[in-house]
Amino acid sequence: MESLAELRELKEEVKDQQADGDKPEIIIGMGTCGIAAGARKVLKEILNEIDKRELDVTVNQTGCIAMCEKEPLVDVRLPGKSRITYGNVGIDNISKIIVGHVVNGNIVNELAIAKLND
Amino acid sequence: MEESTYRSHLLICCGTDCVSSGCEEIKSALEEELANNDLADEVKVIETGCHGFCEKGPVIIAYPEGVCYCELEPFDMAVIVKEHILNGRIIDELLYQEPLTEESISSYKELDFYSKQQRIALANCGYIDPEEIDDYIANDGYEALGRVLTEMTSQEVIEEVKDAGLRGRGGGGFPTGLKWQFAHDAESDKKYIICNADEGDPGAFMDRSLLEGDPHRIIEGMIIGGYAIGADEGYIYVRAEYPLAIERLQKAIDQAEEYGLLGEDIFSSSFDFKLQIKEGAGAFVCGEETALMASIEGKRGMPNPRPPYPAQKGLWGQPSNINNVETYANIPYIMLNGAEDFSSIGTEGSAGTKVFALTGNINNTGLAEVPMGITMREIIYDVAGGISDGKEFKAVQIGGPSGGCLPKDKLDLPVDYDSLIDAGVMMGSGGLVVMDEDICMVDVARFFLDFTQSESCGKCTPCREGTKRMLEILERITFGEGEEGDIELLKELSQNIKDTSLCGLGQTAPNPVLSTLEYFEDEYKAHIYEQTCPGGICQNLLGDYIINQDCIGCTTCIDTCPVDAVTGEKGEVHEIALDLCIACGTCVDDCPVDAIVQE
Numbered sequence: 001m002e003s004l005a006e007l008r009e010l011k012e013e014v015k016d017q018q019a020d021g022d023k024p025e026i027i028i029g030m031g032t033c034g035i036a037a038g039a040r041k042v043l044k045e046i047l048n049e050i051d052k053r054e055l056d057v058t059v060n061q062t063g064c065i066a067m068c069e070k071e072p073l074v075d076v077r078l079p080g081k082s083r084i085t086y087g088n089v090g091i092d093n094i095s096k097i098i099v100g101h102v103v104n105g106n107i108v109n110e111l112a113i114a115k116l117n118d
Numbered sequence: 119m120e121e122s123t124y125r126s127h128l129l130i131c132c133g134t135d136c137v138s139s140g141c142e143e144i145k146s147a148l149e150e151e152l153a154n155n156d157l158a159d160e161v162k163v164i165e166t167g168c169h170g171f172c173e174k175g176p177v178i179i180a181y182p183e184g185v186c187y188c189e190l191e192p193f194d195m196a197v198i199v200k201e202h203i204l205n206g207r208i209i210d211e212l213l214y215q216e217p218l219t220e221e222s223i224s225s226y227k228e229l230d231f232y233s234k235q236q237r238i239a240l241a242n243c244g245y246i247d248p249e250e251i252d253d254y255i256a257n258d259g260y261e262a263l264g265r266v267l268t269e270m271t272s273q274e275v276i277e278e279v280k281d282a283g284l285r286g287r288g289g290g291g292f293p294t295g296l297k298w299q300f301a302h303d304a305e306s307d308k309k310y311i312i313c314n315a316d317e318g319d320p321g322a323f324m325d326r327s328l329l330e331g332d333p334h335r336i337i338e339g340m341i342i343g344g345y346a347i348g349a350d351e352g353y354i355y356v357r358a359e360y361p362l363a364i365e366r367l368q369k370a371i372d373q374a375e376e377y378g379l380l381g382e383d384i385f386s387s388s389f390d391f392k393l394q395i396k397e398g399a400g401a402f403v404c405g406e407e408t409a410l411m412a413s414i415e416g417k418r419g420m421p422n423p424r425p426p427y428p429a430q431k432g433l434w435g436q437p438s439n440i441n442n443v444e445t446y447a448n449i450p451y452i453m454l455n456g457a458e459d460f461s462s463i464g465t466e467g468s469a470g471t472k473v474f475a476l477t478g479n480i481n482n483t484g485l486a487e488v489p490m491g492i493t494m495r496e497i498i499y500d501v502a503g504g505i506s507d508g509k510e511f512k513a514v515q516i517g518g519p520s521g522g523c524l525p526k527d528k529l530d531l532p533v534d535y536d537s538l539i540d541a542g543v544m545m546g547s548g549g550l551v552v553m554d555e556d557i558c559m560v561d562v563a564r565f566f567l568d569f570t571q572s573e574s575c576g577k578c579t580p581c582r583e584g585t586k587r588m589l590e591i592l593e594r595i596t597f598g599e600g601e602e603g604d605i606e607l608l609k610e611l612s613q614n615i616k617d618t619s620l621c622g623l624g625q626t627a628p629n630p631v632l633s634t635l636e637y638f639e640d641e642y643k644a645h646i647y648e649q650t651c652p653g654g655i656c657q658n659l660l661g662d663y664i665i666n667q668d669c670i671g672c673t674t675c676i677d678t679c680p681v682d683a684v685t686g687e688k689g690e691v692h693e694i695a696l697d698l699c700i701a702c703g704t705c706v707d708d709c710p711v712d713a714i715v716q717e
Binding site: 001003004010011014031035060061066069070073081085107114117 | 219220223224225226228229231232235240242243244245246247248249252253255256258260261264265268323326327330331332360362363377378379384385386481482483484485486487
């Protein structure tokens, strides 16, 4: 990084990449609070489920979003849609979220907490 | 005509998709269930083609009602036959429900938890991937650093921070710009900038979340601070109990180095800066700046008298500047949005926001970043969702072991540095422990004194001996052995320890006692003079557990008692052997008729 212009160029590049993501994205809260509440198991189950169904999905992590009470938190973002946050996600809920939301586009009522408009 | 003799028709979809989702099993389970109930002649099961509803399959449509049951499993058939066919009741749980659309879900801003929050330090936490520098850059990351290094002088940076009115978020609330000015003005060819991430207050986890969720923001804040004071080297002092924070910080430092954002000639500005992590061993006193610097130098973590202040003679004897994690997290925002924007948030004396860790008897534990000046009531009842289990609020502990407890009538106090000091507590690093009616304030004071006493480094007598004596008195009071004069002695000791201790640990250690004495002196008196604990916590002051005549002899308490102190026959009133009873209260919680009471 030699100059501010170079930084700004990179910024636009990354933003473009993120904007026209054509894959569903699953984001897991992996702060200490999330991990303590079982986020690692949830992550593993999500990867299993994706593998089993041979889905083309991006899985990312993020830090604590502050709702520690509702950890583990899992967000699902379908291309062109808002990011939906699910709370108190257990490994039993994963197939429902993946089949219902990621594959079929239906938000899972009982687990959804909020949406995040980018 | 024969058809009309059936009382119901059940249409099972047997299109290809539903066959694959298990309609064959459904059909045979249904037929078996009908046969078992002698309904085979009354209910006709019809296989149909696709209902066009494949993702909710297998599906049954029941006529004459025209009800559609979805996502069925073979075991649901018994319910359908019993409830729908025999009892004529529609089974809501199996009905098709409209999928929730995006529009019907509230956005984050509409949640009570977030509507009063304003996120500056936490802006990226929970949104970006903390292990990807590109994610941070896409969210304006390092833009502030770029502008500072290419467009501003160090003095201009300091003026901006001064004008913003940023005060130290670690607890003291010293103006950050002024601190930077002192370090800037100190003459030396070597200076250091240090980040205090030795978060040790019980119940506090703001710094950890920041470091884990957005490590680049802290790094950017520190580089800007380094430029402002003229330091080319920085340390992040973070406790080893935060392994994830350390791991992510190290990754972030490596990435920043790779991008040339740390190292030599950053943004071709001829400014060099390197950063390293120093892991602390978890001693509370190392959060005190002089002890922290001693610890970095490899010495025992003990405080030294000030002056000289770190800005004159700090790490390795060189001018140094120490700020808290959250303080640095605010710097990129100030540089990007300007001092005026920042100072418009919060109150006149306390600009910006503060991150609080919400814990205790509340519905929403977690982190909250709120503008300064918000009332305690808004934080507890709006953001934190009120007291859990429908109980009453009793007190809120703010500022950790250096802070104090505020009672109900202080709930409308605006939360800013100066109002809190006036009320006898302090902002501290931002731990908020909310307590409900079932708490003993003397026991709370004892808990915090126990903490500071065991964390006292022992270097100065007032703190080492004074906190020990205070703890002994508090223990006596909670054991029911309080004496006349204890309250006065506690006050006198507190004042002496505050006045004469070497460092902040000792100077603030009596605060939990002083604030509980100020607002809850009645409880101390009840312990000492009436031998009762109003909060129902101090076991020695509570009577023996006995079982009264309401007992129905269900034997529940006999089964749950961990020390087998309860005896009795089924159907007869049970009895507690007082010599065995440890007064744990388990039987009280489990008794179905509330027959166990304390005398």
